[in-house]
Amino acid sequence: MSEPFTDIKRSHFCGDLRKEDIDKQVTVMGWVHRRRDHGGVIFVDLRDRRGLLQVAFNPGISRASLDKAHTLRSEYVIAVRGTVAHRPEGTVNPELATGEIEVLADKLIILNKSETPPFEISERKDVSESVCLKYRYLDLRRPSVQKIFFTRHQMYQVIRNFLSNNDFTEIETPFLTKSTPEGARDYLVPSRIEPGSYYALPQSPQLFKQILMLSGFDRYFQIVKCFRDEDLRADRQPEFTQVDMELSFIQEEDIYGILENMMKNVFKEVLSTDIETPFSKLTYQDAMERFGLDSPDTRFPLELKDITSAVKNSSFKVFSQVAEKGGVIKGINVKNRSGLSRKELDDIIELAKIHGAGGLVWIKLTDDGWQSPVAKFLTETEKSDISRIMEAGAGDLLLMVADPSFNTVCNSLGHVRLHLVKRLNLQPSKKFQFTWITEFPLLDYSEEEKRWVAVHHPFTSPVEKDLPLLESDPGKVRARAYDLVLNGSEIGGGSIRIHRQNIQSRIFELLGIGSQEASLKFGFLLDALKYGAPPHGGIALGLDRLIMLMTGAESIRDVIAFPKTQKAACLMSQAPSPVDSRQLRELHIKSTGIKK
């Protein structure tokens, strides 16, 4: 029978009591973590958000409480009054922070009972993720799970304090906003008042934060949810949190400096870790050339080398034909790994193919010479050129990819590289390696849409001296855009924006967005730009990913209190779900879906 909660007040958290509290009368409240019933004496591990505390029920202290304690079960919510006592000789538990003491209970109140939970609230997690997510409220009771959210909270506080102390103002922007072209698919919200019209949930507060700069706030930030209706990944959720910021009268270096200081603070305050500043910088081009990816993990060697010049005339047709088409041949030298098995090589080839490569050529440099399916095609000159470029010697394993597309070569080898890092269990040179990726291309030609599309977004400023290339060679124009990469994960990105209307018009023209369409889609920003826009720029960091890296979480779901599955469903609330037909009528919506 659960009892009323009156005339009783908690005096301490369970996890906070120490031997300094011995002889104190305390009242603690929490959940029955575990009960050990010895008949004549009962121990209960009582859990609250601060930790575990052993409560002893002893007939010498209170017969009534002991009798009542027999009825306790896992996850009952109880209040216990008692005296803090040193544990008897030999019964101290060094595993517990409170292990030197226990509370001798003289009063027990059962505040609430619990059904047997579907799984133990234990740190030995042998429960599948979908069961955890269905009962997320129980999963969240685990101390290790709670710890992530305490850490996350702490990170928020450091960020807010830092930015506030640096003249940033936190301003909220609308969630019910306007759908914009470009970028990700929007989540739409139908308008009840305006039939056939829709709001979109923001993919980011991009346009609004630029407007705030035009309004003269000078520095803005917001810790804010963003929404993107795209397929999920281990590090992608449909709604996620960014710290979004925008600054006026600044250049790239100003933003780098502020972010570096902010991250220094975050890591110091939250993890007591000193990180190195300024962060290293890599141009997009160098990142691709050396690491194959635009979010390179630079903590490991195994860099890509370009061997096009060495094999462009090779009698191995795959190489020579790719070179003829203007493609490249790149390779990785895996030092002292010529002993890798056929199976492992096959896995690597398969991985390269998944990432777009037609295939992958391997060469084992053994003491008996070059062992490879393509060895017989290579001349001695070609071999020595390859060896020179790749700094290869006996015992090494060379992996090469050739493709007409530079990006395909880099991307596939970049992923092969990461696979090798994991497979060979290479140790990172640093725990946290931040890198700025700079000089992204402004535009990318979309074969699918047959037009140029913005790599970052359409308001990103081109590099001033590349402006003449806008019309002549758009693919060569560099953007004043930058990404922040931590240990091979992109955790943020931003750019200096276009604040001059004539340049914005040229960009829209390139993107095939007519002036009519432009004013329809984001006319308010274009209008605003006419009224004295200061030079401005900003950045946004994905806080879910950042906290993942800080806590070592394997999945983004681990750092979100109520995450969604890969099909964007919430297993706890059962969202999304069908709605009443009356709701649809009010919203002037008729579903064409055929979910049985």
Place this chain on the structure above:
RNA sequence: GGGGGCGUAGUACAGUUGGUUUAGUACGCCGGCCUGUCACGCCGGAGGUCGCGAGUUCGAGUCUCGUCGUCCCCGCCA
């Protein structure tokens, strides 16, 4: 949209070439015993739509097809 993995008591798993009993094991749960345990211990007990639906077969947890859920990846997404 595509490729791959997984799905068996509350939970985590085992289940052989398709044929051994009533589909097992551990934890949890229920009952009993137990005054120093701490993943307490001992004795006993209950608990199964083998995800769902077809098919092959004398016979399916096991094979085939479909479907649903979940995870990883490609495309997509900064």
